[in-house]
Amino acid sequence: MRALILNSDIVQAKLRQCFLSLLFFLLFFSTLNIVSAQESRNERPKLGLVLSGGGAKGFAHIGAIRVFEEAGLNFDYIGGTSMGSIIGGLYALNYHPDTMAKIMGQQNWNTLMADKIPRRFIPIEEKSNADRFVATFPIKQRKLQMRQGLYNGQMIESLLAYYTSQSYQYNSFKDFPVPFICIGTDLEDGSSVLLDKGVFHKALRASMSIPSYFTPVQFNDRLLVDGGVVNNYPVKDVKAMGADVIIGVDVQTGLHHPEQLNSMVKIIDQVTAFYRMEANKLGIEQTDIYIKPELGNFDVMSFEDYDSIISLGEIAARKMLPRLKRLADSLDQLGPGLERHLIGRPLDSVFVSSIQYRGLDKVSLNFLEGALQIKAREWLKLKDLSMGIMQAYGSGFFETVSYHFLPDIEGVVLIVEVVEAGSGILGAGVHYDSDYKVALLLNGSFKNVFIRGSKLFVDLNLGENPRVSGFYLIDRGKKPGFGLRLTSFGLDFNQYDKNNVVDVFSTNQNKIELFTQLSRKNTLQFRTGLEFEYIKLISNLDPTSSNNYNSFLTLFVNWIADTYDRSSFPTRGIQFNLKGKFIVPVAQNWEEDFFSNAWMFQMRFAQNSPLSKRSTFRSIINAGFTIKDNLPPPQHWFILGGQSYSNYYDGFIPFTGLRFIEESGLYNLVGSFAWQYNIHRRFYLTLKWDLGFISDDIEDMMRNPNLISGFGITAGYDSFIGPVELSLMGSNQNNGMLSFLNIGYWF
Secondary structure, three states: OHHHHHHHHHHHHHHHHHHHHHHHHHHHHHHHHHHHHHHHHOOOOOEEEEEOOOHHHHHHHHHHHHHHHHHOOOOOEEEEEOHHHHHHHHHHOOOOHHHHHHHHHOOOHHHHHOOOOOHHHOOHHHHHHHOOOOEEEEEEOOEEOOOOOOEOOHHHHHHHHHHOHHHHHOOOHHHOOOOEEEEEEEOOOOOEEEEOOOOHHHHHHHHOOOEOOEOOEEEOOEEEEEHHHOOOOOHHHHHHHOOOEEEEEOOOOOOOOHHHOOOHHHHHHHHHHHHHHHHHHHHHHOOOEEEOOOOOOOOOOOHHHHHHHHHHHHHHHHOOHHHHHHHHHHHHHHOOOOOOOOOOOOOOEEEEEEEEEEOOOOOOHHHHHHHHOOOOOEEEEHHHHHHHHHHHHHOOOEEEEEEEEEEOOOOEEEEEEEEEOOOEEEEEEEEEEOOOOOEEEEEEEEEOOOOOOEEEEEEEEEEOOOEEEEEEEEOOOOOOEEEEEEEEEEEEEEEEEOOEEEEEEEEEEEEEEEEEEEEEOOOEEEEEEEEEEEEEEEEOOOHHHOOOOEEEEEEEEEEEEEOOOOOOOOOOEEEEEEEEEEEEEOOOOHHHHHOOOEEEEEEEEEEEEEOOOOEEEEEEEEEEEEOOOOOOOHHHOEEEOOOOOOOOOOOEEOOOOOOOOOEEEOEEEEEEEEEEEEEEOOEEEEEEEEEEEEEOOHHHHHHOOOOEEEEEEEEEEEEOOEEEEEEEEEEOOOOOOEEEEEEOOOO
């Protein structure tokens, strides 16, 4: 019995011990939960930044970020759309707002947005083609097609690739110094697409792909356009990342009034705005600190006003500065934010362990490698790579050329992706000037015709002085190439005696040119070959004087250099043209007796010297002579007069104050000097002074020189169809003032 009592006491003691232990654990875990809840209440809330799209108005984000930095805010997440994605993406990669402002100020936004490649990257034989067309249409599979957008966005993408080059080191955008997302729109179903991984600069390019303005972007197996179509203020997406507090900068204008819909871009913006209005409303409601800069005087294409727009963004954010500082202080009391040093910059160089080329079909790998000038197993400077990409794109064989890096144990794998150009392009241009009158240009440009690396250009110039030409070139890179040019045209011009017109001539000419050429770096070219001319010159005063075609054979050598920064209103660079030719009459008629074999030489040197940011001094020297006792046919004489930059004969020399083809001779020495001033944006004023000599006899020109002097003033505007210029001028050869009007690109 005693044993049973003892066992009962032991059991009760153990039960009490178990109960006390259970009570202790319950109290312990309860305390942990209370502490955890208390710590949760004191945890630092996550701060998110949202930047809307708005084209050029997105520059205001830079000014706002300056104020955020001044307030001491540390963001945990950043999201943006369109231009907001670009500014936000750079900020997430630790770019300082002052650095971003400097980058934006260094760009020529007119050329970037119009996808104009710098002339130095265009092959020398195609430089004249680069600025002739008002509209172009691709030809693919022998069919004329409409473009998916006005521009491919090559220049913008190259810029983004350079300044975001360091992003390859991260597995996703959420691994950036500040986690980042941006928004695109799926062109197939119209849905909003969250972009948080992949090639970063392509994501940015997709997010700002304005429909119809830029072509869509193939990204992560989806065809994307501007995210602003459906989700231009992605607050919901940033909150989904984990943000508790949202600061938003909204640069959207909202719907335009009917009288404001005066451009294609504004109409596109209006149409897309219909779809995003509800999303904007919800986003604004979820924004804790909402900043709306006053940007009513600017639109999505006001890129040249970047400095004013940045300032307005800063002004709007500064109004919120006290509230921003209070938020920063309260967040800091709850815990430190992300530690950041805003020293972001593009990579200087990378070690390329290997290179992969994607998209090549008709264009040879050797041609692309020759254009890029890069090798594997070497250190590569990013600026050299950017230059190589432009060199390849400028060849005209590709619609786009892009690159990105993949991490590798030894360095990086360089991926070069190309989209080859279609079989050709149809271009159209329009032009008027006081000399050649109105003309319409239709051009067909084709690549890889019969032979890889070949180029074929066909021009049909319809107007008062019609012209048809075809140019075929086999481009062999650093090796000599071969070419053929066919030209046929008609031209009417006056013959003057002082201020009087004494005759009107009509000329019809057909010409075949065969040549070989060697080009270097798109700026130098040496060409030699022969020309066969079949020409008829008719006097309207005496039509019976010459009604037969006459034939001439010309052997020539030609050395050309061209480093002009642009063909219209150039500000820097030189042009040099030195040509020697031997002309032989081959007709069996009186022309053979009248004209003899003739040696002729001519030189033209032009230079643009910038005096300041707005003014340029332009000088041109023309000189030419004929070997004594030789008499070449009239189409090879040196001709002074007119203001035409593009002439049917290489002996034509524009001269201020003289009428078209007013003075002619076998010897000339002419200097032209001009001061060009950029008054405002695309408006220019140019003062001109030309002087020189021209004569049939060199000895007479030396003994009794007759100095011709002309002066003038030109008001010009750099329009989307080319230069629009009105000149007033005079000279010591004519009484009164002359006028000259030019509208459109020269061709």
